[in-house]
Amino acid sequence: MLDKAYDPSKTEDRIYKMWEESGAFKPSEDESKEAFTVSMPLPNATGQLHLGHAVMLSLQDIFTRYQRMQGKAALWIPGTDHAAIATENVVIKKIQEEERIKDPREELGREEVLKRIISFVDKSQDTIRNQIRKMGSSCDWSREAYTMDEPRSRLVREVFCNMYNDGLIYRGHRIVNWDPKLKTNVSDEEVNWKEQKVPFYTLQYGPFQIGTVRPETKFGDKCVVVHPDDKRYKDFKHGDTFECEWINGPITATVIKDEAIDPEFGTGCMTITPWHTQVDFDIAERHGLDKEQVIDFDGKLLSIAQEFEGMSIVEARPKILAKLEKKGLLVKTEENYENKIATNSRGGGMIEPQIREQWFVDVNKKLDTWKGKWAGKSLSLKDVMFDVVRNDEVHIIPERFKKTYFHWIENLRDWCISRQIWWGHRIPVYYCSKCTETVDGKEVPMSFRNVSPEGTDIHEACGSPVHQDPDTLDTWFSSALWTWSTLIDHDATKDLSLSLEKMLEKSPDFQRFHPNQVLETGYDIIFFWVARMILMTTYNIGDLPFDTVYLHGMVRTRDGKKMSKSDPSTCIDPLEIIPKYGADALRMSMIVGQSPGNDFGLYEEKIAGYRNFINKLWNASRFVLMQCEAASLEPAEISNLKSQISNLSLADRAVLSALQQLIDDVSKGLDEYRLSEVGERLYSFTWDYFCDWYLELSKGEANPEVLVHVLRSIVTLLHPYCPFVTEELWASIKSKDAGMLISSDWVTSNAKLKDQSAQDELQTVIDVISAVRTLRSEQGIEPGKNVTVTLITQSHGELLEAQNEQIKRMAKVESLTIDTHPDAAKPENAVAVFMKDIEVHLSLDGLIDKDKELEKLTKEKQKLEGFIKGVNAKLGNEKFVANAKEKVVELERQKLATSEEKLQKVEERLKSLTQ
RNA sequence: GGGCGCAUAGCUCAGUUGGUUUAGAGCGACUGGUUUACACCCAGUAGGUCGGGGGUUCGAUUCCCUCUGCGCCCACCA
Secondary structure: OOOOOOOHHHHHHHHHHHHHHHOOOOOOOOOOOOEEEEEOOOOEOOOOOOHHHHHHHHHHHHHHHHHHHOOOEEEEEOEEEOOHHHHHHHHHHHHHHHHOOOOHHHHHHHHHHHHHHHHHHHHHHHHHHHHHHHOOOOOOHHHOEEOOOHHHHHHHHHHHHHHHHOOOEEEEEEEEEEEOOOOEEEOHHHEEEEEEEEEEEEEEEOOEEEEEOOHHHHHHOOEEEEOOOOHHHOOOOOOOEEEEEEOOEEEEEEEEEOOOOOOOOOOOEEEOOOOOOHHHHHHHHHHOOOOOOOEOOOOEEOHHHHHHOOOEHHHHHHHHHHHHHHOOOEEEEEEEEEEEEEEEOOOOOEOEEEEEEEEEEOOOOOEOOOOHHHOOOOEOHHHHHHHHHHOOOOEEEOOOHHHHHHHHHHHOOOEEOEEOOOOOOEOOEEEEEEEEEEEOOEEEEEEEEOOOOOOOOEOOOOOOEEEEOOOEEOHHHHHOOHHHHOOOOHHHHHOOOOOHHHHHHOOHHHHHHOOEEEEEEEHHHHHHHHHHHHHHHHHHHOOOOEEEEEEEOOEEOOOOOEOOOOOHHHOOOHHHHHHHHOHHHHHHHHHOOOOOOOOEEOOHHHHHHHHHHHHHHHHHHHHHHHHHHHOOOOHHHOOOOHHHHHHOOHHHHHHHHHHHHHHHHHHHHHHOOOHHHHHHHHHHHHHHHHHHHHHHHHOOOOOHHHHHHHHHHHHHHHOOOOHHHHHHHHHHHOOOOOOOHHHOOOOOOOHHHOOHHHHHHHHHHHHHHHHHHHHHHHOOOOOOOOEEEEEEEOOOHHHHHHOHHHHHHHOOEEEEEEEOOOOOOOOOOEEEEEEOOEEEEEEOOOOOOHHHHHHHHHHHHHHHHHHHHHHHHHHHOHHHHHHOOHHHHHHHHHHHHHHHHHHHHHHHHHHHHHO
């Protein structure tokens, strides 16, 4: 017999082990089965499981389990990401703290630092793997992938070389987001903008006045830019020069006219610093102006600043301002100017835009080297990224995120993919120490690419030593290949003679499981990952990565705040929750009530609520098992229902019918990814219908076979949501020839069991029982006390007569009279409830509380009158009758008739009470 | 500066093509309970003019416009 209360901590680990060891997570090898693939969004190899992971694991596990039970070859591929910058930072900090090494990169060198990182990752990968297991994730561990493992590394190099050869990856001098603290640049997506109030300075620049918040960048400003149409500056012509006294002495300045200037802002003119500002860089490019570096890569001023050389910005700024003021060049200072400063979201410092020679993916270049359905067309990466979503080849749930996606593509600039950190895929480009080539008119060391993971030491053509590009790739470069890099055949990747196309051909998993059906992730990484996967996959393999993108919202606190690790009081740790409430409860609390794309609050009471639900399910099963025992029936011996169908009670027929509806609703809802709604439906069916009514009714006349059948169905339908408890229960309730629930078939509805009239009839009985209970409660009758009830009805006599034992038992009625006479006498000294064609009279021993009853009936009367008035107005409206659907009109008429009948009875009752 | 979202019971939220809903759930509140599973429970009750205003419609929480209040994303107005 089951324990009195369900204890998840006793079962979950054991069940997970059973699943894993049985091979249940592996997709069926039966080739005739349709494939269903989901790729797990790579948790960081060094991370700890947090609620963000818990949400995505729950959602993806529900998708996978449902499809697996539907008979598909369901594959959910787990994996981890090397998280380049994040991981390197963690390890560097650790070395600094533990070994008191101030600059580990400087002191230990590349090889040693990488060694430390790898050993750290090795250790922490196990942690995240086990935490993923704790959530019940039914992913196929035998196919686990890692962005830095051999097969994935090969593909990264392969893709890089392909795109380089096709001119999509290029090296160029561009403004990048440079982080002087971490000594690397980051992509536009990794920059965070923070609002700050800073002083705004107006400086005299020859005859012009220019505004700035960064006087320290102004040393090299040799051009003043105005809008071509600005009448204030019409006397200056484009290209005019003038002498002007500037920070460190006289300079010759040039007037530039460019439409990038907003004449409405400030004085309508500005000087430009092309090396440290994107807009200025663009202007300088348009007019062929010089670009000069003012701040070095450590954030210190260069020699152009003369006496300020070597100073940090913080140190130099007040001194520069003092000098400007002394020279009379500082016109005014306005405080509290709102400005946005850029910081590195990967835990770095303030971003200093710098011109650097970096690697980029060209997103605008049209080219005709596309594969698959795009073969032969001249398209840019942007074109395809745009088209596949616009043409609904990739569906996005919720749909509104399409707009966000389009808007992002419109603003997209070339993707800077090189990073100056060591942890990551090193750029597979090698330079000869001797040979040179000419690129853009400049002589540069000759470079070549190599897809081999082995280092290349010698330039074969000349025998000179070579060196590899020191930079590594953006971590998202490798994650962008994830849907298919995970399906690649390992041996194929070892064969350097194979092209990417051939490798894919030789990968059975790829052939079978790509593309993914659904890609599930948080809406916050739609740009980092979803968009880049579309970009890299369409181009490199000529196929889409996935059919559908399901975006979940962010987990928040009860009051809608972000959960932050720095404030433990707001933060729920799944690893603390699971032992206390169970993974099932945590899963449900994050799925039900959560709609895609919207943030949702999570707090302990909510989780406790679902823990209660799971315990309810547990106890319902306990009850069913007790009924079996009482009937000397082994659940395992019950294989199907057919033999029993002839001998069913009303409640049996009703519950079986309602179950068919439930099965249809749940299956349809899951097909359409409406997880919250389905979860709610299951919750309410289980608790409010199955437990509260069917189980209670079965205490009067139990049919163990129906009980077992319905329970099995419920447990099966709930399995994707709460896999542990359902699997545990399954062991006790399954038929003897059934295997584990995880591998069982989904339930299908049986039209023969649908019986709407049984459901309606049972509902009438339920309503009568509820009415009696309400009357008892209103009159303060002790719960245990038996009462006398008279039911007056014209059309339900037979039904109520047949169910009278159930009504008596469920409502604690001792004497039940059912009177179908048209002029039935109403009992004296009783209180009543009027239902549709049923009057429920409860007789009292003592006197009824007349005032209370009058008050209740008066209230009811008013309500009915108001309602009837409304319905009458509706039906009296010719346009309504003419325009509304017949069904709707008919319904209104029925409502009116029912309420009028009720009102009449209420009025009669009131009259008799006041006589 | 653009774009998007949210505003529904004390709290957290559902509500799928506008009418089977005189708006639902969970938690909380209140009244009463050891009834053959479950106090992680049972029975019952209270509580909302669906943010304000306007429009479309026979009919709007649901569609459109507008205002107010929050929140998010994108965009380097120096």
